[in-house]
Amino acid sequence: MRIKERKLTRRKRDGANVAFFHPYCNAGGGGERVLWVAIKAIMARYPDANIHIYTVETAEPQAILDKAQNQFSVKVDPSKVQFVRLSMRKPIEAQTYPYFTLLMQSLGSMLLGLEAFMKLNPDVYIDTTGYAFTYPIFRYLAACPVGCYVHYPTITAAMMRRVKHRIVSYNNSSLIARNPLFTWCKLLYYKIFGWLYGVVGRCADVVMVNGTWTEEHIHELWAAPLSTHRVYPPCDVTELKQLRSLVKPSDPIRIVSVAQFRPEKDHPLMLQAMYELRNLLINNEMLWNKIQLVLVGGCRGEADEQRVQHLRDLAKHLSLERSVHFHVNAPYATLLQLYQTSSIALHAMWNEHFGISVVECMAAGLITIAHRSGGPLADIVETSETSRTGFLAAEPDEYARAILEVIALPTDERKRIIEAARASVDRFSEKEFEKSFLRAVEPLMRID
Secondary structure, rough: OHHHHHHHHHHHHHEEEEEEEOOOOOOHHHHHHHHHHHHHHHHHHHHOOEEEEEEEOOOOHHHHHHHHHHHOOOOOHHHHHHEEOOOOOOHHOHOOOOHEEEEEEHHHHHHHHHHHHHOOOOOOEEEEOOOHHHHHHHEEEEOOEEEEOOOOOOOOOHHHHHHHHHOOOOOOHHHHHHHHHHHHHHHHHHHHHHHHHHHOOOOOOOEEEOOHHHHHHHHHHOOOOHHHEEEEOOHHHHHHHOOOOOOOOOOOOEEEEEEOOOHOHHHHHHHHHHHHHOOOOOOOOHHHHHEEEEEOOOOOOOHHHHHHHHHHHHHHHHHOOOOOOEEEOHHHHHHHHHHHHEEEEEOOOOOOOOOOHHHHHOOOOEEEEEEEEHHHHHHHOOOOOOOOOOOOEEHHHHHHHHHHHHOOOOHHHHHHHHHHHHHHHHHHHHHHHHHHHHHHHHHHHHHO
C-alpha cells in the first residue's frame, strides 16, 4: 500500500509516468505506427503525462522521433518522451533459441521486463508488442495498472491444429510433421505454453486487440471478455485516398505486394501464383508479357536478406525472373509511386492478424487479392457481388484465376470496386484509432 500511496502523491504533483514496452520502437513497421499514434493520443488527452518507452534501440532519441515523424507523420513533443534503455536484447531474439523458441523468448521477455521495472517503476504500464509474460511483473511488483495492445496472439488454436494434423509450415518443420512422437511432444508443449499464456494474459487490466480474428483467439486463450476491446490499428488512409492512378492502357499490368520479407508473409505463394498464371496464359503470350509482380518489403537483417535471395532463386527456377521485381527497403516516395502505377495488389499471409498493407492498398485505389483467412477475411475485404471491395484466395491457382478476373473487369465494374474499397477503409483511420484507444485506456489513467 505504501508504494501505491507514494505513487499517487507523486502522480498528483508531477503527472503520471506512462511507460510503453516496445523494445524495437525504431523498426518502422505497423506495430511502431500503433505505438507512436498511441503516444500522440495520450499526450493530447493527458497533457501532464510523462511518456517513457522501454527500448533496446541504441539510436539517438531525436533520430527515433524524426523517423516516426518522417515515416508515420506523427510528431510528438521531445521534452515529454524519455527512452529507458534496456541492455538485455538477446533474451528476446528468436535466433537465440533454436528450440522451444516461443517459451524461451517469453521467459527472456520476463528478464527484459525485470530490467525495465528496475530502471523505472511507472504509474501506468502499456505493452504494445505482445510480450504478455511481462504483465505479472508490472501488476504485482510495480503495483501499477497494466494495459496491452495485442497485434497477434503468441500462440493460437490454429497453430495447434496445424501441428496436430502434421502440416508442414514455417513454424512446424517437416522433421516434426513426419514423426508421430515428435508431433505429440510438440502438441503437449504448445498446450502447456497456451495455458501459461492465458495465466499471464489475464494479468492485464485492459486488453486491446487489433481486429475480430485476434479478438476471438484472445477470448479463447485469456477468457477475459469484459476487459477486451477491439481497437483497429491506425492506417494511413487519408493521404492514400487522394492518390490518382497514373496507369495508361499501354503500361505494364503491375501487381504489387507490400510486406516485410519474413517467412510468415509467404512470398513463395505469390511466385507460385505467377507460375500458375503463366500456365493459364500459355496461349496468350502477349498478355503474359505485360504482367509484372513487384515485391516491396523491408529486411530486418541478414536472415531476411538471405530470404530475398532465395526468392530471387525461386523466381529464376520458375523462369519468372523477367516478370518479378524486388524493391527492398524502398523509401515511402517509391511506394507511393508504385501505388499510382499499379492496378492490383496481392497479400499472401495465412491468418494475417489484421492486414494494414491490405487496407493501405485498398485506400490507394488498387484492387486487392488477399488471403482468405485472418483479418482480411474477418474485417477488411467484402466479396459479395453487391458490395465487393476486393477478392480472396488461398491456393496459387485461386490467386492466378483471381488476377485474370481482375484484369478482365469492365471499366465501370473496376471503378465501382475501387470506390467501395476506398469508402470502407475510413473505419481504420488514425482518427478512429485514437478515439477507440483513449476510450479503452481511460480506466488505466484514472486516479482513484
